[in-house]
Amino acid sequence: MGHPLVRLDGVSKAYGKIVAVHPLTLDIFRGDFVAVLGPSGCGKTTLLNMLAGFVLPDSGRIEIDGRDVSHVGPDRRPTNMVFQGYALFPHMTVRQNIAYGLRIRNYPKQEIDERVGEMVDLVHLGGLERRAVTEISGGQQQRVALARALIMRPDVLLLDEPLAALDLKLRNSMQQELRRIHQSIGGTFVFVTHDQNEAMGLANRIAVMRDGLLVQEGSPEEIYSTPRTQFVSNFIGEANVLPGRRTSGVVVLDAGTAFPSKGSDGTVATVVRPEAMSLTKLDGAPIEDGKVVMQGTVRDAVFLGSRMKYVVEVPGNAITVYTPPSGRSDRFAMDNKVDVVWNMVDQRVLDTE
Amino acid sequence: MTPAIRSRGWLALPYLTVYLLVFVAPLLYFFVISFWRVRLFRLMPDASLANYAKTLEAHSVSLIFTFEIAFTIAVIVTTLAFVFAYVVRFKAGRYGTPLLFVVLIALFGGYLTKIYVWKTILGQAGVINSALGLLGIVNEPITFLLYNPVAVVITLSHYTLPLAILPIYGALRSIEDMPLRAARDLGASRFRVVWDVVLPQCRVGILIAFSLCLIFAAGDFVTPLLIGGPYTSMIGKLIQLQFGFHGDAAMGSAMAFTVIGICLVVIFMVGTLIFTVFRVR
Ligand SMILES: Nc1ncnc2c1ncn2[C@@H]1O[C@H](COP(=O)(O)OP(=O)(O)OP(=O)(O)O)[C@@H](O)[C@H]1O
Ligand SMILES: [Mg+2]
Numbered sequence: 001m002g003h004p005l006v007r008l009d010g011v012s013k014a015y016g017k018i019v020a021v022h023p024l025t026l027d028i029f030r031g032d033f034v035a036v037l038g039p040s041g042c043g044k045t046t047l048l049n050m051l052a053g054f055v056l057p058d059s060g061r062i063e064i065d066g067r068d069v070s071h072v073g074p075d076r077r078p079t080n081m082v083f084q085g086y087a088l089f090p091h092m093t094v095r096q097n098i099a100y101g102l103r104i105r106n107y108p109k110q111e112i113d114e115r116v117g118e119m120v121d122l123v124h125l126g127g128l129e130r131r132a133v134t135e136i137s138g139g140q141q142q143r144v145a146l147a148r149a150l151i152m153r154p155d156v157l158l159l160d161e162p163l164a165a166l167d168l169k170l171r172n173s174m175q176q177e178l179r180r181i182h183q184s185i186g187g188t189f190v191f192v193t194h195d196q197n198e199a200m201g202l203a204n205r206i207a208v209m210r211d212g213l214l215v216q217e218g219s220p221e222e223i224y225s226t227p228r229t230q231f232v233s234n235f236i237g238e239a240n241v242l243p244g245r246r247t248s249g250v251v252v253l254d255a256g257t258a259f260p261s262k263g264s265d266g267t268v269a270t271v272v273r274p275e276a277m278s279l280t281k282l283d284g285a286p287i288e289d290g291k292v293v294m295q296g297t298v299r300d301a302v303f304l305g306s307r308m309k310y311v312v313e314v315p316g317n318a319i320t321v322y323t324p325p326s327g328r329s330d331r332f333a334m335d336n337k338v339d340v341v342w343n344m345v346d347q348r349v350l351d352t353e
Numbered sequence: 354m355t356p357a358i359r360s361r362g363w364l365a366l367p368y369l370t371v372y373l374l375v376f377v378a379p380l381l382y383f384f385v386i387s388f389w390r391v392r393l394f395r396l397m398p399d400a401s402l403a404n405y406a407k408t409l410e411a412h413s414v415s416l417i418f419t420f421e422i423a424f425t426i427a428v429i430v431t432t433l434a435f436v437f438a439y440v441v442r443f444k445a446g447r448y449g450t451p452l453l454f455v456v457l458i459a460l461f462g463g464y465l466t467k468i469y470v471w472k473t474i475l476g477q478a479g480v481i482n483s484a485l486g487l488l489g490i491v492n493e494p495i496t497f498l499l500y501n502p503v504a505v506v507i508t509l510s511h512y513t514l515p516l517a518i519l520p521i522y523g524a525l526r527s528i529e530d531m532p533l534r535a536a537r538d539l540g541a542s543r544f545r546v547v548w549d550v551v552l553p554q555c556r557v558g559i560l561i562a563f564s565l566c567l568i569f570a571a572g573d574f575v576t577p578l579l580i581g582g583p584y585t586s587m588i589g590k591l592i593q594l595q596f597g598f599h600g601d602a603a604m605g606s607a608m609a610f611t612v613i614g615i616c617l618v619v620i621f622m623v624g625t626l627i628f629t630v631f632r633v634r
Contacts, residue, residue: 101539
């Protein structure tokens, strides 16, 4: 992969007694589309602000393209930001907003015109150049904010919840736009979100944060299929978390089933994604090797078009199972006993203390 | 406009009546008589520009001097007011509100009180002289502090500063923080942010502050009288003499409207300048 473009090394920040970001180490490579994902208040914006230069870290070092920028101000960093809420200049037109950064750097007018033109095409703002930014829609403002940052050709583009203020439909189309733009200019994007779908849909790498800590970092597939903690598994997509106990290499789930699992003795949580489970009626037939079975009662069955969603009650828990849609006749009826089956390779056993 | 709103227009009626009666009517009256003349202490209707001609002829020195002082005050005060309002809005954090409160308290101090405060500070037995005497820097009290144009500038600046801070602060309050950050992010120095983002958005507030100071300083006659000394002949003093001592309301009105006219011209020019210099590029 070569040398990382951005290197955060033990970077931390506290506001008085509140630690917004604990010492955090993260490498970002050229061309990456990184999502920083986490619940509200976990320190995402603080992390992004440290990258942009608005917040000076209490400790650690920030390197961009081999240069230590830890103490360089935001105006002299090779980063540009798309702000939460856009932060457009309300007294300027669309064109003036987009051109601002180049004007500061005293680019010749002809080059400014050219590059503004490119940006306007890239983000599909043609015809709106002379409008006041207060007189365009939210989605269009979003594009202006994006163009205003991208025109600077930053080494790293930072986006703080760029789509949070848009309605669902617009958000989906802007996601596609962002992906297209990232591909067409081949830049390095770091964006912050608390929407896991957005993170999964856009990023090639996800960094999950919680309470100022970087809990896990990896590709979306990795994070989804092998969450390192219960928090990650809950945060990323739906997950069934089954509490249990491991004694000398055997896990016994509270819901009443057992399987072998290496590790130290103690309480564990077994995480299984709903779509990794299936429902059958074994009627006492033996189970195949490498599979886990659990008995339960169907409490809810919903047809969702592309799949069926079942809620199955097991002792002390309710499990969600997604199965491919089936004909009306072979659905599992309400209040019937069923067997929930999954492959052991699809489960994650996490120590919980 | 919806019918509901239109039908409430009458709510403005009392206000409009008072405004017309106590402000517009007297002003119109004085404007009309500025074209009359006074014969044997009686106002005679006329339609001549003689009073205006005489104003420019006999009082041009005083007019120029007045507007030099008023302009100086307006520029100094508007600048200070901007700096103060800027600090309160963007830099002082939670100390901003207390600072603003101090400004409002300063407004309560009466006009004459402030004049006498400066008399006390600058006078022969005043604070500065006592301090200098105590420190043994001077033997004789220094006299050049008071009774000159500089004393007038200081006193009037002190008085008009809160009046100038409020409109500018009002304008700064509606400016959001995030676009300032965005400007920094796009490469603007702190100074460029103020120049490109803050100033263009508070041009009206600045012009209002400037106008208030200019009008107040140009029309004032008490401060020059009490602090300006014999050589500070500002036009306000002379206008007051016309109405009082000379009993020539026609001439006084013409002089007053000349001052108003010059004020409007200066405000228009300064406004044009502000709107050009701090325009959006
Ligand atoms: N300027 C500040 N002064 C004091 N505390 C702050 C400041 N900025 C952030 N914090 C605190 O630091 C923590 C992290 O804040 P941050 O804004 O980074 O969260 P976030 O993950 O961006 O949240 P959100 O998703 O709600 O935007 C929070 O507990 C917050 O209260
Ligand atoms: Mg945030």
